[in-house]
Amino acid sequence: MSEIVKVDVFKKFKNFELKVNFSVNEGEKVLIQGPNGSDKTTLLYLIYGVLKPDSGYIRVFNKNPSVELRKSEM
Structure with a gap:
């Protein structure tokens, strides 16, 4: 099976x-x-x-979602 989504991130908020x-x-x-506020969104x-x-x-799909996927939508 091929990998569709791979996530390994860190995000710091206040x-x-x-x-x-x-x-x-x-x-x-x-x-x-x-629960509400648990950062699902x-x-x-x-x-x-x-x-x-x-x-x-x-x-x-092995692309950067913020750059490569949006370019392919154009």
């Missing part, structure tokens, strides 16, 4: 730090679950490229 490391392979389903913003991580990387 009151907290977000550290995430996971991958999603073809055919897998993922559930992002947590922040994680999605990082994956989509709306926010940039302070360190680490995100690859979607």
Whole structure:
């Protein structure tokens, strides 16, 4: 199976730090679950490229989501 999403990021905010490391392979389903304020939306913003991580990387179909994927949409 091929890897669709690979996330290994660190993002620091005023009151907290977000550290995430996971991958999603073809055919897998993922559930992002947590209480209000647990940064589910922040994680999605990082994956989509709306926010940039302070360190680490995100690859979607082996491309940088904030640059390479948006260029391919044009």
